[in-house]
Amino acid sequence: MTVTCEDVSMVYRPSGRGQAIQALDHITLTVREHEFVAIVGPSGCGKSTLLKLISGFERPTAGKISVNGEVVTGPGADRAMVFQHPALYPWLTVAENVAFGLKLKGVSRRDINRRVDYFLERIGLLAFREARPYELSGGMQQRVAIARALIVEPSIVLMDEPFGALDAQTRGSMQDFLLELWNDMKAAVVFVTHDVTEAILLGDRIVVMDPHPGTIRHQEMISLDRPRQTSIEFSDTFASVRRHMAELSSWSTTGKSAS
Ligand SMILES: Nc1ncnc2c1ncn2[C@@H]1O[C@H](COP(=O)(O)OP(=O)(O)OP(=O)(O)O)[C@@H](O)[C@H]1O
Ligand SMILES: [Mg+2]
Known part of the structure; x- marks a missing residue:
């Protein structure tokens, strides 16, 4: 499944x-x-505009977005979105929130329970199955939002600063x-x-954008070995990639490269 x-x-x-x-x-831009x-x-x-266009919530004024060759004309189950603030349904339990997309798809109750429990186990929240979102910390809520997005097996997950509101420690564990x-x-x-450091840690490729109007300034492949963990941030290789990316992604007040 590619996005173009x-x-x-x-x-x-x-x-x-x-x-x-x-x-x-x-x-x-092509995403493989x-x-x-x-x-x-x-x-x-x-950045958010680009995600909204790929998700199909907005339509571009010019040009074309397609997923696997099919032009995007609206939202679809093949694309899941995760926002900075986990928009969970407050009246539903954790399990019901995670199950939401599967219910819409008409999956049987038995399969839903099996898959929800698998995901709750993976996100370490099985014990909070029957809790309501307000009983969870911000990081826990974001884990539920990610599970809710992934459980429907989307082909593409669009994440808009999903860890931006978390403290540094929680953010590190969420990245892992x-x-x-x-x-x-x-x-x-x-x-x-x-956060350029976060982009290097996670990405196969980093797309650097410029504002007014939004354009792509540069794209850089990140060839650090996988699987990766936040601990690689302390390695020399990581530090040299970060120096390189800091130069490529510095913004002066005019929004253009400082160089
Ligand atoms: N619904 C809208 N109506 C009018 N203008 C909008 C709308 N959404 C975004 N914009 C404008 O489009 C530009 C790009 O906004 P966008 O939210 O995509 O930026 P961003 O890169 O996600 O910014 P941030 O890092 O602050 O989240 C901005 O100038 C913004 O004011
Ligand atoms: Mg944004």
Whole structure:
């Protein structure tokens, strides 16, 4: 399953007398099967817009987005989205939240229970099966949101700064958790982050964007060995990749490369 964005532009036209905003300008990008693509760029460069277009929640003003050759015309079960704030249903239990997509698909109750328990075990929350979201910490809630997205076996998982609101320690364990899960699944991931270190740790490829209008400045393959764990951040190889990426992804006040 591949995702292609061909010459994609997006102009928002606010209602009233506001000026049109060109959020994305001629974006061309391919995400291959089981590839982990990390997108970095300053605020307002169109990262969330690009995810919304791939998810089908918004339509581009020009260009074409396709998943496995089929043009995206709206949301579909093949694409799952995870947001910065885990939008769980507060009135449902943890198990019911995770089961939500499977129920919509009409999966039998027995299969749902089996798969929900497998995922709850994987995310370490089996004991919280019957708890409500408000009883969980932010990191626990985000694990539930990730399980809810992955349980339907999407071909592509779109993640918009999913760990951005977590403290450093929880964030590290969530990164390890995501790498472990991704290792066992076939899905491709498009992961938006402000944090270049996080992008290097997770990504097979990093896409660096520029703002006003949103364009792709650079793409870099990250050839660090897999499987990876957050502990590699202390290695010399990682440090040299980080130095290199810091140069490639520095933003001056004009939004262009500092060099
Ligand atoms: N629904 C909308 N209506 C009008 N303008 C919008 C809308 N969504 C985004 N924009 C504009 O498009 C541009 C890109 O926004 P977007 O949210 O995609 O950026 P981003 O890279 O995700 O930023 P951040 O890192 O702050 O999340 C911004 O100038 C923003 O104001
Ligand atoms: Mg955003």
